[in-house]
Amino acid sequence: MSYLNQVTGYRKDILTNRSVVKHGNFALIEPDGIVKNVIPGFENCELTILASPKLGASFVDYLLTVNEGGCNHLGFGEDGVETFLYVFEGDLKVWNEEKEQVITDGGYIFCPENRKLYFENNGDRKVKAFLYKRHYDRIEGFEAHTVIGNINDVEWVHYEGMDDVLVKDFLPSATDIGFDMNFHILSFKPGACHGYIETHVQEHGAYIYSGQGMYNLDNEWIPVKKGDYLFMGAYSLQAAYGIGRNDEFAYIYSKDCNRDAKL
Template structure:
């Protein structure tokens, strides 16, 4: 059974030293779990009894395609008008508690591992009908429509029901849980769960056009980002601009798992 790290807020004591692993460069950022405190939360219009940590947002000259929030919804909280941008598609991924998601006249209860893909103008609403806080990732991207391709369908899934697909020639030490068929070109973003067994590696410096958001769900690892090796653990977030070299070594003792965003399946824009 998988476990997922979720921030709880709070503040360090006044007796704590200012020592942490936060890094922001022109190629990547590391936002460690220790920065997700009460004073770094935000709020959104039309959301009740809800706060959030904004861990990625489009920035000129950095990662430009997506935003990513960690939402914390108190019992009874939620929204009947969650999205105010008609262009925005969404992926929700639940890490703690449960949410009641209504879309297209149907209501779904998403528990930890629950995944929802919501195309633009889905008219979805969300409530926490339980008795404990619910925490989930909300990844947003402006959908790039293509003439001749239909809009993607709503998807309601759970990671626990999907078998991870091992990467070739890795003896099963590196695998990806895919919620969307990679050959479905209607989709212009993929959100997956990547799992490394102890000792698993990315054995070369990946350098590619896709932007990334990587939220560590479980475990720890050494990650190579551009020219640097950084140590990351459950609750940390890595934010990579296009072409930032990256690799990974998962030393154990347990599995290393992260939620991964990337933009896919579209031409590179040529000018404004």
């Protein structure tokens, strides 16, 4: 077994961990102790499964490192499944049956159902990325389409009218009902917070890539920081404060949308 943070052997201190896991409700998963997973098709890659249906999520989130020469030529995804890949750093060639492009820091690709995602690292540096898959919630007369872009080309928008909380959207779900989910980046300046504690049917998977914060998870205030992963299940209360002195508290997260609840 291999660990994400490469820490093995004897500890110099007592065993302790900040992670909190409440199946179906919420989870905070810190980097210490999580493992790398071997998954067919991922060649010369390091992959960690974060959220999955075993946790209570309707999706699967992964942390992905594609080493030099690493690839997936088998294809990621399956019938009825949509996928998303976001590059934190590195250069990665990505494609499906419709489009092909080399994406770099901030680049992303969304593949709709029945369009497998392929990639390869032909560069000279490792690629750090976030990966996602989910069963597409199909409705008659609408469908999603392949999207390739770079989030650095997207303008920040004031979140609900607040100057110190900013948001970016990856996909056109606000104007295209064919999309049943979206990815966003939410960024808080130190001291900024949500305007209220949210309660909703949608789920989130969130990876914190900058700063520190205090997160309300089902009315428990929990300190979180860069490198942590959060799962928020349906109706789990949620809100955050940005804390710290310099870096903004920022994370990338998914949210299902544009669909009625099923009986």
